Amino acid sequence: MPSLNKGTVTLVGAGPGDPDLLTIKGLKAIQKAHVILYDALINPVLLEHNPHADKIFVGKRRGFVKKSQAEINALIVLYASRGLDVIRLKGGDPLVFGRACEELEAAKEAGIPTAVVAGIASYSGIAAQHQIPLTKRAEHESFWVVTGHIRSGKMSDDIALAAQSTATVIVLMGMRFLPDIVNTFKQYKQGNHPVAVIQNGTTKAERSLVADLDTIIEQVDQHHIENPAILIFGLAANDPISHYKNLVQREAITL
Structure with missing residues (x-):
């Protein structure tokens, strides 16, 4: 039974989609919760x-918002103030593009104890499934x-900074601006620069x-x-060790 004191608020990362990728700590938190507020992607x-x-x-998805x-x-705050243990179950890792700060701030302002349970982020879980080496020596x-877009609804300026680097670049929530993102990369990379797209990963x-940059938009359509x-984006997307599951097309060449 919940106590007469204030409950707790725990943000739990649900991982990228495969239920087996939930952490043991996340599982334990879910099992003891009184209330679970969950997202669309879990x-x-x-x-x-x-x-x-x-x-x-x-859950919130583009074009559909169940709750603001x-x-x-x-x-x-409402449920935790009733002495209940509240789980906020969020896709991926709660502290990566998840608006976790706003939820933690609301709980802390109400004097409610908080905790965060890390989750396997979408980019790392998906990369592992397909054996995509996000980093490779030399x-x-x-x-x-x-992120593909920022609070204003515009494409993030960080895309251009990332495109100038030699790093592997992972863009989350970027499909809406795919043509703009590709055109930005083309300012700094050749047309045969590899690109992978994974939908509903894991x-x-x-x-x-x-x-690649020259064909990705056509292939997505x-x-x-x-x-x-x-x-x-980058050599990692077409690395020889990568093994894509549910592959519908592979056209990129190794640079």
Whole structure:
């Protein structure tokens, strides 16, 4: 039974989609929760780990918002203030492009104890599944993770900075601006610069393709690759050791 004191708020990373990629600590947090507020991108199988908790969908996708961020913050505080242990279940890792700061701030301002359970981020989980080496000694020795768009709704200026580097560049939430992102990369890279796109990574609905800057837009349109998807730019996308599952097209050449 919940105590008469304030409850707790724990942000839990659900991982990239495969339910087996939930951490043990995340599983334990879900199992002891009284209330679970969950996102659109989490695998619903994870909710079965706690059949007794109240489950509230608060997902946001482009063109559809079930709850505003202010409403989500208010729900977190409301339930925790009743002495309940609240889990905010978020896709990937909660501290990577997940608006976790706003939710933690709301709880802290209400005097509610908080915790964060790390999750396997989408880019690392998807790269591992396809054996994509995000870094490789003497070839591409770092990687950038960039959001495709910022709060204003415009493409992130960091795309241009990343495109100038020799690093592997992973773009999350970038499909909306794919033509603009590709054109930005073309200012600094050759047309045969490899690009991979993975939709619904690590799930049964996953689809992937590998192309280059000159052909990626056409291939995405032809094969109807849509959100949620990640983009990977650079030699890593077409590395000889990579092994893409559910591959619909592979056209890129090794530079």
